[in-house]
Amino acid sequence: xxxDGARKxxxxxxxRASRLxxxxxMRSDRLINEGLARADGRKWHYAVLASLQEYGPGSxxxxxxxxxxxRSDMVGVVKELAERDLVERVPDPDDRRRNVITISVRGRRxxxxxxxxxxxxxxxxxxxxxxxxxxQFLQLLTRLLDHHTRAS
Amino acid sequence: xxxDGARKxxxxxxxRASRLxxxxxMRSDRLINEGLARADGRKWHYAVLASLQEYGPGSxxxxxxxxxxxRSDMVGVVKELAERDLVERVPDPDDRRRNVITISVRGRRxxxxxxxxxxxxxxxxxxxxxxxxxxQFLQLLTRLLDHHTRAS
DNA sequence: GTACATCGTTAGTGGGACTAACGCAACGGA
DNA sequence: TCCGTTGCGTTAGTCCCACTAACGATGTAC
Numbered sequence: 001x002x003x004d005g006a007r008k009x010x011x012x013x014x015x016r017a018s019r020l021x022x023x024x025x026m027r028s029d030r031l032i033n034e035g036l037a038r039a040d041g042r043k044w045h046y047a048v049l050a051s052l053q054e055y056g057p058g059s060x061x062x063x064x065x066x067x068x069x070x071r072s073d074m075v076g077v078v079k080e081l082a083e084r085d086l087v088e089r090v091p092d093p094d095d096r097r098r099n100v101i102t103i104s105v106r107g108r109r110x111x112x113x114x115x116x117x118x119x120x121x122x123x124x125x126x127x128x129x130x131x132x133x134x135x136q137f138l139q140l141l142t143r144l145l146d147h148h149t150r151a152s
Numbered sequence: 153x154x155x156d157g158a159r160k161x162x163x164x165x166x167x168r169a170s171r172l173x174x175x176x177x178m179r180s181d182r183l184i185n186e187g188l189a190r191a192d193g194r195k196w197h198y199a200v201l202a203s204l205q206e207y208g209p210g211s212x213x214x215x216x217x218x219x220x221x222x223r224s225d226m227v228g229v230v231k232e233l234a235e236r237d238l239v240e241r242v243p244d245p246d247d248r249r250r251n252v253i254t255i256s257v258r259g260r261r262x263x264x265x266x267x268x269x270x271x272x273x274x275x276x277x278x279x280x281x282x283x284x285x286x287x288q289f290l291q292l293l294t295r296l297l298d299h300h301t302r303a304s
Numbered sequence: 305g306t307a308c309a310t311c312g313t314t315a316g317t318g319g320g321a322c323t324a325a326c327g328c329a330a331c332g333g334a
Numbered sequence: 335t336c337c338g339t340t341g342c343g344t345t346a347g348t349c350c351c352a353c354t355a356a357c358g359a360t361g362t363a364c
Contacts, residue, residue: 009203010199012206014294020294021176022177024173024300046164054162054163067165068175122170125170126169129292136292140285140292143281144176144277147280
């Protein structure tokens with residue numbers, strides 16, 4: 001950003017929800033990415049590990065669907081996770097197109113770790129809000145997102 | 153996105169404010185960009201025109217600071233606006249490093265037009281929320297953004 | 305068997321934030 | 335008056351991310 005100091009951001013801009021969202025998301029993404037990076041973590045790793053933990057093993061394509069990561073990008077994510085022994089990738093004997101991805105013990109431990117890191121980072125992200133306000137914020141975001149997800 | 157149908161998005165993911173923000177912002181950006189594109193408009197055009205309207209003429213560097221657009225990107229934006237006769241770009245006689253950018257009559261009309269378009273698009277974006285909830289949402293976003301802007 | 309869909313993979317697109325470095329002009333001291 | 339610093343506009347290029355296209359191999363349906 002470069003609009004520090006004499007903040008002359010026009011009102012029209014400052015008031016638009018779309019702009020508030022992009023700006024805040026930019027900061028939020030930076031905060032989370034940097035926070036995770038400090039622990040050699042990435043958002044995508046977290047997403048995949050969480051998906052494996054909550055819904056069990058699955059093919060890359062299925063992980064894709066669960067996590068919203070494109071299957072073209074999933075290749076690299078799974079590779080990185082496998083390199084770190086957080087996940088096992090085994091060809092599916094029943095369907096030779098598929099790899100079955102399974103979370104490892106290290107993977108579960110790692111997920112717990114990332115969860116703690118994310119808790120802290122979100123505390124920082126939502127710092128100015130009270131507990132009630134945080135809930136409200138989440139609720140509003142969820143309703144909006146749900147609305148635009150169904151509509152898509 | 154690709155997580156339609158059987159929504160198996162893990163809870164951990166669905167609940168994180170950071171993720172809600174990115175996802176919603178992605179939809180929001182698409183909505184706004186496509187809406188503006190239908191009228192041959194762009195976010196950046198709006199930002200610059202709004203800044204000129206509210207604070208008067210300025211150099212490209214100053215517009216940069218007002219709008220948060222990088223001065224390297226401002227070059228192209230001003231060029232596009234000038235091509236459409238929405239602004240005038242004149243060398244500053246008092247400081248030969250500068251161009252003075254001024255909004256034209258067409259520019260003002262265009263800004264009003266874009267404002268109407270954006271009003272509609274934001275109505276769509278915030279559709280599921282009541283008026284009170286929209287205010288609250290904006291207020292929460294603003295507080296969060298302010299907090300993370302000062303801290304930067 | 306033949307058409308079609310799905311899987312993993314590679315490559316590449318397009319947009320947006322952001323950096324580096326340039327030549328030029330202005331400003332602020334010694 | 336020269337000199338270092340700062341600000342300007344511009345060009346080029348980086349990185350990240352969502353997303354598309356196309357591929358060969360495999361599975362499924364008719």
